[in-house]
Amino acid sequence: MKTMQLIILVLLTFSVKAEWFSGSGTAVIFENNRALARQQAARQALRNVLIQAEVSLAALDLFRPEELPGELFTLHSSVPISQIIIQEEHERDGQLSITLKADIWPQANLCNDRNVAKALLLTPFSLAADSAQVGSGNIELTKEINTRFTSAIQRSPADFLIKAVTPVALFPPEQYQKFTAIKQLRSMSDNTQSQFIVSGRIRNLSFGRNPGGPFKSESWIRQFALEISLLEGVSGLLIHTKNYQTRTLWPYSITTQINAGSDQIWRSDFGIELQRLINESVDDLAKVLSCVRVRAQVIRLQGHTITISAGSRQGLRPGDIFSLLYSNSFTDSWGNNYTSNEEAKALLKVSRVYPDHAEAQFDNKSLFVPVNIRDQVQQHTIKEIYNAN
Structure with a gap:
């Protein structure tokens, strides 16, 4: 009898008709590597589709972007992604954009049971001491990165629920496993009813010189490195950590004052790469927590x-x-x-x-x-x- 009930439950899950959603993504073409840019742009487009369908971002792990053909196509994937069709693809100013649509089963689950969002306590990213001295405007840029990371978490209610955001950054990761730190983390989790705590540190915002040549003027390269940590609230223990880094062309003079939240930055190669890494860090958190019981x-x-x-x-x-x-x-x-x-x-x-x-x-x-x-x-x-x- 119980087996029959479970079968009926599963059939009900898939009795609702799948629905088509559309999304777009853009990626930077590094060193003429268009194949990599296509994969990254397609992943960002599919990510936007999953957000619209309110499906866990952990479903991105089912997508195999290296299989992307060069033409319009239908890619048979796994539940909850039934089909993917590339609708449009174009390249401009060293950036490649893709628009796709996907057939999504919003009711499908990646785990034994339907997904329930995990309660999070967010702490602002700190700026590593060796990064704070390089370049101008780093503090404002760090604030903007924090804002965009929080927004990326909020945009995936299928995975996360932000219970609280602390006004100041957490202590350095090197202190996480000290007894006093664990006690503080457990208290923070208890007071905010948060199952997990997310912390981060920006490790690099430095500039590098890209020498010019006979037919090319000198330019600047800017680096970015972000360290994300996920801690369990009940135990106060670190359960996941990962570093994200990139380097791209900086289209301005090193002394140019740019508004950290302006389109000048976030539509540039540097801004697109920053947003991609912010999204990737959120996707990884969704994957780590997808089948963890609430x-x-x-x-x-x-x-x-x-x-x-x-x-x-x-x-x-x-x-x-x-x-x-x-x-x-x-x-x-x-x-x-x-x-x-x-x-x-x-x-x-x-x-x-x-x-x-x-x-x-x-x-x-x-x-x-x-x-x-x-x-x-x-x-x-x-x-x-x-x-x-």
């Missing part, structure tokens, strides 16, 4: 009703199932502390959903177990529910 806190107890700190803005629905987590800590003979979370056998079933919280009751009242404020609950998957026995 955790929330018990925030209120009222009779048999348990209120948890996750709601419709994260994608919760009535009928969703959560398990109650208990923390189990011990100290070994050498004085080292260890902590693990164990799931209670009793399950909580969501009955009512609000934007930032939800009400739930024990799915089986005979399995009632003690619950306290600030206890952790964790999303149960369809697969786990149907394999429970």
Whole structure:
């Protein structure tokens, strides 16, 4: 019976007709490498399609841009991307643009269960000390990069929900694993009801000289390097880190004062590359967190009703199932502390959903177990529910 219910659930998922969405992307042509530019532009176009369809950016991992033919074509891909068609492609001033449309199944899932957005606490990117002394306007450019990164996170509600943004940057990554830092991170996560913390550091904004020649004047090259860190809120531990870097032509004099948010920068090769790397870092976060189960806190107890700190803005629905987590800590003979979370056998079933919280009751009242404020609950998957026995 349970197997039949699961089959019906899957069939219902795919009974809704797929829908066509259109998107465009632009990439810089480096050293006449048009093949790479086509791949990057097509990926950015497909990314915009997924955002419109409110599909997880983790679906980009299904796309194989190296298979792009040179003409209009149909590419058979995997669910939730059914087909991709290149509509238009053109090149101008060293930049290549592609417009495509894709047949998307918005209801399709990449994991065992439908996707639920992860609650994030964002901290502003800091500017590494060795970058702050090079060039002018770096502080304003860092602020603009922060703004665009936050916007890129907000544009993917299928993957993320920003719970809070701190006014100041986090301490340097070298301190993340110190005891006092972990304690602070856990407190920050607890106070903002955020499951994960995202931090970053801009490592390079320096200039380099591109010598001229008999038929070419001297120009400037500008570098960019960004380090992104993802930390788990409950444990305070670093779970993902990655560096992103590029270098492109800087179309202005090194002393030219340019508004950091102007189209002059963001439509230039340098700006297009910065935006591509910002998007790539967000895509990587979506991929890392795509099948991670959502955790929330018990925030209120009222009779048999348990209120948890996750709601419709994260994608919760009535009928969703959560398990109650208990923390189990011990100290070994050498004085080292260890902590693990164990799931209670009793399950909580969501009955009512609000934007930032939800009400739930024990799915089986005979399995009632003690619950306290600030206890952790964790999303149960369809697969786990149907394999429970």
